[in-house]
Amino acid sequence: MSTPLGKKLNKDDGALDSALRPKNWSDYVGQDKIKENIKVILTAAKQRGQSPDHLLFYGNSGLGKTTLAHLVAVEMGKQIRMTSGPAIERAGDLAAIMTNLSEGDVLFIDEIHRMHRTIEEYIYPAMEEFKLNLILGKGPMARTMELKLPHFTIIGATTRPGLLSAPLRNRFGATFQLNFYRKEDIEKIIERSAKILGVQVEPGAVKIIAERSRFTPRVANRLLKRARDFSQVEGLKSITKEAASRALDSLEVDQMGLESGDRKVLLALIEKFGGGPVGLQSLAAAALEEEGTILDIYEPYLMQCGFIERTPKGRVASRLAYEHLGVAHLRPNRLL
Numbered sequence: 001m002s003t004p005l006g007k008k009l010n011k012d013d014g015a016l017d018s019a020l021r022p023k024n025w026s027d028y029v030g031q032d033k034i035k036e037n038i039k040v041i042l043t044a045a046k047q048r049g050q051s052p053d054h055l056l057f058y059g060n061s062g063l064g065k066t067t068l069a070h071l072v073a074v075e076m077g078k079q080i081r082m083t084s085g086p087a088i089e090r091a092g093d094l095a096a097i098m099t100n101l102s103e104g105d106v107l108f109i110d111e112i113h114r115m116h117r118t119i120e121e122y123i124y125p126a127m128e129e130f131k132l133n134l135i136l137g138k139g140p141m142a143r144t145m146e147l148k149l150p151h152f153t154i155i156g157a158t159t160r161p162g163l164l165s166a167p168l169r170n171r172f173g174a175t176f177q178l179n180f181y182r183k184e185d186i187e188k189i190i191e192r193s194a195k196i197l198g199v200q201v202e203p204g205a206v207k208i209i210a211e212r213s214r215f216t217p218r219v220a221n222r223l224l225k226r227a228r229d230f231s232q233v234e235g236l237k238s239i240t241k242e243a244a245s246r247a248l249d250s251l252e253v254d255q256m257g258l259e260s261g262d263r264k265v266l267l268a269l270i271e272k273f274g275g276g277p278v279g280l281q282s283l284a285a286a287a288l289e290e291e292g293t294i295l296d297i298y299e300p301y302l303m304q305c306g307f308i309e310r311t312p313k314g315r316v317a318s319r320l321a322y323e324h325l326g327v328a329h330l331r332p333n334r335l336l
Contacts, residue, residue: 019196020193020196020197020221021066021067021070022067022071023070023074024071024074025039025071025075027192028064028067028068028071029181029185029188029189029192029217030064030181030182030185030189030217031063031064031068031178031179031181034068034176034178037174037176038055038068038072038174038176039075041053041055041173041174042072042075042076045076046076050151051076051103051104051151051152051153052072052076052153052173053153053172053173053174054127054153054154054155054156054171054172054173055072055153055154055155055156055172055173055174055175055176056112056155056156056157056158056161056164056169056172056174056175056176057069057155057156057157057158057175057176057178058157058158058159058160058161058175058176058177058178059159059177059178059179060159060178060180060216060296060300060301061159061216061218061296061297062216062217062218062219063178063179063180063181063216063217063218064178064217065110065157065178066082066108066110066157068155068176068178069106069108069155069157072106072153072155073105073106076104076106076153077104078102078104078105078106079102079105079106080105080106080107080108081097081100081101081105081106081107081108082108082110083097083107083108083109083110084109084110084111084112084114085109085110085111085112085113085114085115085116086111086114086115088109088115088116088119089116089119090119091118091119091122091132091134092134094119094122094123094126094132095132095134095147098126098132098147098149098152099132099147099149101149101150101152102150103150103151103152104150104151104152104153105150105152105153106152106153106154106155107152107153107154107155108154108155108157109154109155109156109157110157111157111158111159112156112157112158112164112168113158113159113160113161113163113164114163115168117165120165120167120168122134123154123168124167124168124171126149127154127171128171130148130149130150130151130152131146131147131148131149132146132147132149133145133146133147134146134147154172156172159296160295160296161175161177180214180215180216180301180304181215181216181217182215183210183211183215186210186213186215186216186217186220187206187207187210189217189220189221190206190209190210190213190220190221190224191206193220193221193224194206194224194239197224197225197228199228199231199238199239200237200238200239201224201227201238201239201244202238202239202240202241204240204241204244205227205239205240205241205243205244207241208241208244208245208248209223209224209227209244209248211255211256211257212248212253212254212255212256212257213257214257214301215257215301215304216301219257223247223248223251223253224239226247226248226251227239227243227244227247227248229247230243230246230247230250231243231244231247256305256324257301258302258305258324261289261297261298262298262301262302263325264287264288264289265283265287265289265294265298265299265302266302266307266308266317266321266325267325267327268283268286268287269283269286269287269308269315269316269317269321270317270321270322270325270327271327272286273286275316275317275322276311276313276314276315276316276317277311277313277314277315277316278314278315279314279315280294280295280314280315282314283314283315299315302321305320306318306320307320307321307324308321
């Protein structure tokens with residue numbers, strides 16, 4: 001049963017973030033084709049009594065790559081060990097991680113595209129032959145030590161698959177691209193999260209949060225928690241449509257899910273470059289943002305909404321972007 005919004009919950013937001021993560025396949029909403037294919041791979045591996053092939057997940061941040069890795073470990077009945085590409089700085093770091101794995105464990109490497117190229121040379125034999133060849137010492141006294149590893153599965157996650165080297169990418173047995181979710185799936189995720197959070201949410205509020213969630217589960221859960229906070233402070237017993245709208249307006253999340261950073265990028269493109277075309281470096285400088293931030297955070301959703309188009313000459317703002325921002329379209333867009 002849902003608890004009143006004004007009642008203090010026993011878990012903090014950090015624990016709740018973990019609690020909101022699906023613990024089984026039935027709770028994981030969306031990405032149906034990917035789930036189906038992964039289940040086939042895992043079922044076949046279990047029938048052979050082997051560890052499944054190494055898997056690579058790529059897609060925008062917050063779409064469920066880490067959750068899928070956890071579900072793979074749960075399905076196989078094994079432990080999952082988590083690290084990230086930047087955290088593995090030396091061969092010794094890799095050896096420490098891999099020698100602590102047990103037979104059949106899952107090693108999840110987030111941001112795998114940021115792993116150092118020298119580390120990749122060590123990881124190749126680990127992925128193919130389950131052994132590590134470490135070089136001890138330097139110069140004429142250097143020698144090679146071979147460490148046998150248990151059979152395990154590496155799951156890599158990245159938002160930038162193009163930055164992965166071809167040799168590393170080709171060593172994964174299957175690669176899956178996670179896409180933005182459908183609005184109906186986001187609504188189901190919000191309803192499930194609300195039950196876990198112990199709050200009541202009116203159907204109208206669910207729709208508003210889903211519409212502004214950028215079709216991303218992580219964003220949907222974040223907006224739900226903020227709507228909960230606003231409603232609680234207002235003394236409401238449930239998140240109403242009006243309360244959700246006020247909360248998201250206060251957070252500067254508009255009807256399309258655009259936040260202040262998104263609008264800043266679009267306005268820089270329109271006001272400083274006449275709608276484009278403009279190169280990424282110039283756009284980043286004008287918007288006072290890092291190029292990687294525009295590529296990874298802003299641009300995927302702006303392109304999904306049809307507000308930005310990539311052309312050989314650079315980024316171009318579409319007519320939809322002008323209309324959404326309420327800016328006069330001073331000249332015909334040459335590409336529309």
